[in-house]
Amino acid sequence: MGMTSMLMQITALRLLLSTFSGNELDIGITLSFWLIWVGIGSFTGSKVKLKHAFTFSFIIISLLALPTLLSIKAIRPVLSLEPGESTSLVYTVVSTAVSLFPLCLMIGIQFPLAVLYSGSRDAPGRVYGLEAIGAFIGGVVFTFVISGRIGAMELCLILSLVNILMAAYISKKKIITVLFSFPLVFYIGFHEISVSLPWHHLEPSLIVESKYGEITVIKVREESSIYVNGQIAFTYPEPQGEELRTHLAMTLHPLPSRVLVVGGSIGTLKEFLKYPVDSVDFIELDPRMVELSLRILSLKEDKDAIRDPRVRIINKDGRRFIKRLGKPTYDTIVLNLPQPSTASTNRFYTSDFFREAKGALKEGGILFTTIYPSTGYVGRGMQMASGSVYNSLRSVFKYVEVTSQEYGGLFASDSQIHIDPGILEERFIHMVTNLKYFNQYIFRDAFSPFKVDYVKERLSRIKIVNTDLQPSAYLYNLMVWAEVHGGKALTYLLKIRGWHVIALSVIALISVSLFIFRKKKQVISYSIFTTGFSGMSFMLAVILAYQAAYGYIYEMIGMLTATFMIGLWAGTYLTKYAKKPLLVLFSLEIMTIILAFASPVFFEAELLFYLLCLLSGAITGSQFSTANLFIGELKVAGRLYGLDITGSFLGAFIPSMILIPLFGIYNALLFVVGIKTVSAVMILSLFPPFLKRG
Numbered sequence: 001m002g003m004t005s006m007l008m009q010i011t012a013l014r015l016l017l018s019t020f021s022g023n024e025l026d027i028g029i030t031l032s033f034w035l036i037w038v039g040i041g042s043f044t045g046s047k048v049k050l051k052h053a054f055t056f057s058f059i060i061i062s063l064l065a066l067p068t069l070l071s072i073k074a075i076r077p078v079l080s081l082e083p084g085e086s087t088s089l090v091y092t093v094v095s096t097a098v099s100l101f102p103l104c105l106m107i108g109i110q111f112p113l114a115v116l117y118s119g120s121r122d123a124p125g126r127v128y129g130l131e132a133i134g135a136f137i138g139g140v141v142f143t144f145v146i147s148g149r150i151g152a153m154e155l156c157l158i159l160s161l162v163n164i165l166m167a168a169y170i171s172k173k174k175i176i177t178v179l180f181s182f183p184l185v186f187y188i189g190f191h192e193i194s195v196s197l198p199w200h201h202l203e204p205s206l207i208v209e210s211k212y213g214e215i216t217v218i219k220v221r222e223e224s225s226i227y228v229n230g231q232i233a234f235t236y237p238e239p240q241g242e243e244l245r246t247h248l249a250m251t252l253h254p255l256p257s258r259v260l261v262v263g264g265s266i267g268t269l270k271e272f273l274k275y276p277v278d279s280v281d282f283i284e285l286d287p288r289m290v291e292l293s294l295r296i297l298s299l300k301e302d303k304d305a306i307r308d309p310r311v312r313i314i315n316k317d318g319r320r321f322i323k324r325l326g327k328p329t330y331d332t333i334v335l336n337l338p339q340p341s342t343a344s345t346n347r348f349y350t351s352d353f354f355r356e357a358k359g360a361l362k363e364g365g366i367l368f369t370t371i372y373p374s375t376g377y378v379g380r381g382m383q384m385a386s387g388s389v390y391n392s393l394r395s396v397f398k399y400v401e402v403t404s405q406e407y408g409g410l411f412a413s414d415s416q417i418h419i420d421p422g423i424l425e426e427r428f429i430h431m432v433t434n435l436k437y438f439n440q441y442i443f444r445d446a447f448s449p450f451k452v453d454y455v456k457e458r459l460s461r462i463k464i465v466n467t468d469l470q471p472s473a474y475l476y477n478l479m480v481w482a483e484v485h486g487g488k489a490l491t492y493l494l495k496i497r498g499w500h501v502i503a504l505s506v507i508a509l510i511s512v513s514l515f516i517f518r519k520k521k522q523v524i525s526y527s528i529f530t531t532g533f534s535g536m537s538f539m540l541a542v543i544l545a546y547q548a549a550y551g552y553i554y555e556m557i558g559m560l561t562a563t564f565m566i567g568l569w570a571g572t573y574l575t576k577y578a579k580k581p582l583l584v585l586f587s588l589e590i591m592t593i594i595l596a597f598a599s600p601v602f603f604e605a606e607l608l609f610y611l612l613c614l615l616s617g618a619i620t621g622s623q624f625s626t627a628n629l630f631i632g633e634l635k636v637a638g639r640l641y642g643l644d645i646t647g648s649f650l651g652a653f654i655p656s657m658i659l660i661p662l663f664g665i666y667n668a669l670l671f672v673v674g675i676k677t678v679s680a681v682m683i684l685s686l687f688p689p690f691l692k693r694g
Helices: 002-019 025-045 053-073 089-118 123-146 152-171 174-199 239-251 266-272 287-296 300-307 318-323 351-360 380-394 421-431 442-446 449-460 472-485 488-493 498-516 520-550 553-574 581-602 606-631 634-663 665-684 689-693
Strands: 204-210 213-220 223-228 231-236 258-262 279-283 311-314 330-335 361-370 399-402 409-413
Touching: 002 025, 002 053, 002 089, 002 123, 002 152, 002 213, 002 553, 025 089, 025 520, 025 634, 053 089, 053 152, 053 174, 089 123, 089 634, 123 553, 123 606, 123 634, 152 174, 174 204, 204 287, 213 287, 223 287, 231 287, 239 266, 239 330, 239 361, 239 409, 239 421, 239 442, 258 266, 258 318, 266 279, 266 287, 266 300, 300 311, 318 351, 330 351, 351 361, 351 380, 361 380, 380 399, 380 409, 380 449, 380 472, 399 449, 421 442, 520 553, 520 581, 520 606, 520 634, 520 665, 553 606, 581 606, 581 665, 606 634, 634 665
Parallel strands: 258 279, 258 330, 279 311, 330 361
Antiparallel strands: 204 213, 213 223, 223 231, 361 409, 399 409
């Protein structure tokens, strides 16, 4: 059960990330609906009296796995979305909820059925723990065996067949294996359709399932557009854009000798080689992306550029590579990346990264990046997104210059940057010849003093700094969504202030306290509800902070989740015979509060992320186990499991939609401190008076 649930959850997460253009905001939305449907299923399952219901649950899940995958892939064509087109938040939420409902409901129903099937007093904690072990194994297997090797359709087919085998094993009826034919027929019938379904009448010329994401090539005539997780990465060939980005960046430095290019198309390399450079390092995390880029190269000059001895292609994470250089190395660093609309790209637009990049620049070195270009009115969302990046650069570098808004260029250095069009024209003429589109007169428009001053004035109005722990991309992406799609709900959401959240939380917590004070079952129910909330909030914070630091959550989400799940198992195992469950439960509440306060310490090293997952999982599992022991009623297990899942739903939804986008990761964890403090006080109210005095 645990393995199936984990593998299906990871598959759904990855597919929905691709469906909604790689925005990690959807991780919270997906997890929240996965959990609420499982929670409702758990409530439902506790009332099921059907004979052999446990056997039937495996059969139904096996029949739902492949249709669930196909329904996710059908979201974009159903919504008539073109490749690269963003989805409104409302459609994102609704389509995620609908596509996950049948499968998740059935997965939830299985838990109380498994508890009843087991029948022993400690069954809830034991089943909970065993399910967690299965989930751990599923996460490890996905990360180290399945990822990048087995496609989503093939994985769902395997899971379908395994669940049918389990149904046959439990029921002792081999005839059930006849049902193998249903998923096999479905796979054969819909495999080819599923490949092209999300691309709205366009036939992908190539689809590669990488460890880091799904890469798709859409070819129209001689032009190839490369999408990563549904978001366009670059188009090849694109000589006009390649020349513009390269020569704006390179001409700002009087003599660029060593150049680092982060991301984008390999087709830009030939433009850098037109300067008297000693080396050009091109860095791309995903080797499959490089392999695919080389495969689509069609121009001779691009192929020659790859073979040039000055060119070095590096398959590493750009941010980690820059951080580990340890000394000034480059004259120019060019960030050839999409706009910061996701956590994976936002991590290259934060003040934390800019400090790391500053250490990699030689004296007089220049960092080049881009903001949203615009030929007309710049909306509030776009202004805030660009302004936060501009402010982040200014918080790190002494000098920051901009182009006019049509070009969207930002340049930063600790030495003065000359943007006088006359100087740049003369420098350009002496260094570069033989260009088709870019010429020296562009500098007069790009660096027109009037236009440059206007852009600086607009960007300077925004005072927010974009950081790793407060990734503004989520907030600004919501704002851009609101402007593009006209969603009033989003407009209201963006008006939320910190005191609104504090006031509402205080009122809610006081109301809860008055209602449940010293009432045994209500207090324990509230504790388990907040345990689900805190556990999922920890996981979401870890996922987003990990993405900001390392940039490959698409690959490692299985391992992070698996570590949390093995923590769950360890917690249920260690506390299954607790002699004083109420005292243990109170101690665990205090541990949760301490862990939430100390969580930023765990964001300092990769291994500590896994330790945080392990600890939060262990505390969550221990609280569930001890709560069931304290209540001591077998029939309550499904109800508590449902409350745990419902809390987890809100722990994914509220932080991802409100707390993290508006207030940052650490403030979201401080919210956990607040609700867990109330929970600890309520549990304390259940102790005998002499224990409270002691």
